[in-house]
Amino acid sequence: MSLQVKYAEVLALANKLGVKDMKIVEDGGKLSISGTTKTQYEKNTIWDKIKEVGGEAYSDIGADLKPERTDVYHVHTVQSGESLSKIAKHYFKDASKYMSIFNANKDILSNPDLIKIGQELKIPNP
Numbered sequence: 001m002s003l004q005v006k007y008a009e010v011l012a013l014a015n016k017l018g019v020k021d022m023k024i025v026e027d028g029g030k031l032s033i034s035g036t037t038k039t040q041y042e043k044n045t046i047w048d049k050i051k052e053v054g055g056e057a058y059s060d061i062g063a064d065l066k067p068e069r070t071d072v073y074h075v076h077t078v079q080s081g082e083s084l085s086k087i088a089k090h091y092f093k094d095a096s097k098y099m100s101i102f103n104a105n106k107d108i109l110s111n112p113d114l115i116k117i118g119q120e121l122k123i124p125n126p
Contacts, residue, residue: 041074
């Protein structure tokens with residue numbers, strides 16, 4: 001089985017996330033992926049998928065992904081039913097870190113309990 005088939009889910013995720021200038025090379029029993037993600041969060045998401053598919057001891061794939069933005073961890077678009085604590089739990093695995101998101105977005109937020117669908121919130125680096 002080709003490594004591109006084995007790691008098809010990784011490649012599909014990278015395409016879905018819009019990795020720029022993505023290059024995929026399969027040579028000598030190793031798959032190499034390179035390109036630019038929008039944020040560190042997207043880079044981490046791709047690495048999580050690599051580990052999911054290849055296991056923790058993966059040796060047949062390498063990824064050289066660079067985040068375009070380093071000033072923030074991610075930019076999140078608020079969806080229906082979300083709160084800052086729910087968003088914090090998603091990105092930081094800790095709902096109590098919602099104030100770090102609020103503080104990073106004081107230019108558009110005046111109250112941590114009032115966010116609106118469609119707002120783009122900066123998620124600060126953890």
